[in-house]
Amino acid sequence: MKKKEILKLAKRDFEKAWAETGKNLKNPHHDEEYPRLHFKPGQPHPLSDTMAQLRQAYLLLGFQETINPLFIEEDHVYRQFGPEAPAVLDRCFYLAGLPRPDIGIGMDKIAQIEEMGVSLDEDKIRELKEVFRSYKKGDTSGDDLVLHVSLALEVADATGLRVMERVFPELKELTPISSKTTLRSHMTSGWFITLNALNQNNTLPVKLFSIDRCFRREQREDSSHLMTYHSASCVWMDDEVSLDMGMAVSESLLEYFGFQKFKFLPDEKKSKYYIPGTQTEVYGYHPKLNEWVEVATFGLYSPIALAKYGIDQEVMNLGVGAERIAMILGGHEDIREMVYPHTYGKWGLSDREMASMLHLNLYPVTDDGRSLMESIIQTAVEYGDTSSPCEFSAFQGEFMGKNIEVKIIEPEAGTKLLGPASWNRVHVYQGNIVGVPQPAEIERFQSPDDIAEKLLSMGKEVMDDLAIQALKKGIPTGISYMDGVAAQAAYRMEEMVVSGEEQLKLRATIAKSPSDINLKLDELAMRYINSNNKVIDIRGPIFCTITGEIKE
Helix, strand or coil: CCHHHHHHHHHHCHHHHHHHHHHCCCCCCHHHCCCCCCCCCCCCCHHHHHHHHHHHHHHHCCCEECCCCCEEEHHHHHHHHHHHHHHHHCCCCEEEECCCCCCCCCHHHHHHHHHCCCCCCHHHHHHHHHHHHHHHHCCCCHHHHHHHHHHHHCCCHHHHHHHHHHHCHHHCCCCCEEEEEEECCCHHHHHHHHHHHHCCCCCCCEEEEEEEEEECCCCCCECCECCEEEEEEEEEEECCCCHHHHHHHHHHHHHCCCCCEEEEEECCCCCCCECCCCCEEEEEEECCCCEEEEEEEEEEECHHHHHCCCCCCEEEEEEEEHHHHHHHHHCCCCHHHHHCHHHHCCCCCCHHHHHCCEEECCCCCCHHHHHHHHHHHHHHHHHCCCECCEEEEEEEEEECCEEEEEEEEECCCCCECCCCCCCCEEEEECCEEEEECCCCCCCCCCCHHHHHHHHHHCCCCCCCHHHHHHHHHCEEEEEEHHHHHHHHHHHHHHHHHHHCCCEEEEEEEEECCHHHHCEEECHHHHHHHHHCCCCEECCEEEEEEEEEEECC
């Protein structure tokens, strides 16, 4: 009904108008039905969550956030670590860059360019030389080199790129040259530089924290080591700072994550940037874990290293590995699986996800087709148990501009219009796809336990243990075998009218696979089933024959 008609009817008889609106509800397209209609919330990365919590914990303790330098000159490592520097640098990544070569434009290169169909004159050659001279000096970036070469030659970018590839191979033969710049391997490397810049310009105490990446050229990556990790580090600088400050800060920080008891033990590593005897390991007891775990390290910076940066104050430094905390609290055993779950993690699909990946393969395109599908299903519900031989008209009238009649028939004697598996419905349980016997009509929100009890009392021998568990605990897709057959029949009737055929007969016999009931499964779900030894148990006798005929 149109809006104006509804309002007129509502003024005359509100109850009748209200009831009429319920008749206008349309079934959505099969792919827009629940449970195929599925809005899955995004999942945060456990490491990001942990870093957010660490940031909040530091802020609550009154620390100010900063970002420390990431590129550390080799000289800083020697100033901070002293004689230990060579061993520390062994684990550092050095930055390297490609040199910018002198590229000459000799007669041989001019000839090669002209052989590629590019016409040259003195102006173009001069412009091309200027481009490479500017590139050598660093005035032209590598990203823009193809563009500038193309402009100098007055050719398209594609041609300019081919000229560079074929005529100037020296660009591809360059070898990186290492610099004296390293990627930060310890947050400490950045702290000395930051504190040096703040020295004499801030009131005491200076309380700073930074949560950022560090890089270590470890011998190999394994279940507990990565070449890059996130350090959640802080410093406390004042005229006097004791080791007790490190104990108090680590305790307060880690209590935020549920740790309740703490032990402080000397660290055997004895880094030279700490005062001897101050490098301390922090162990925490978490009731969720029921054990003591190492969670942090702190110490007092050496006056020798501080003096090299002109710092007269004392500094306490505390470091917490964000990945370490995330692994502990999340119960992860392999850091690679936690940080890179899509690369190293175990792949899986939930039953809910798999239910959204089951679709009817052939589904009517038009409104007439969908109405015909519903008529076939309703006729099957009403007369499915009728003894054969028998036939029933499911639809007669105009369909896509033609007058057609659609029937459900069973000519053989001694059986019924439909086979006993026609109303089996598809469920997903523990990665298995199972066809479960059910009544032709069920309430949408009827208890699965009630349905199972009713079927068992009726003596449904095909209700094996898997089917019972799938009904009681699995995810229902809402798709019956008859739904698939009716959708396919309605789609074929649409094809019949469009192609100009006069008659159609569709016969469904015994289902042995999803395709037998017009079902298709997304490739991702099929790959999961095959790789995890799950089953697709879609079987049972349907024995349904549907005919269609165009009438004059």
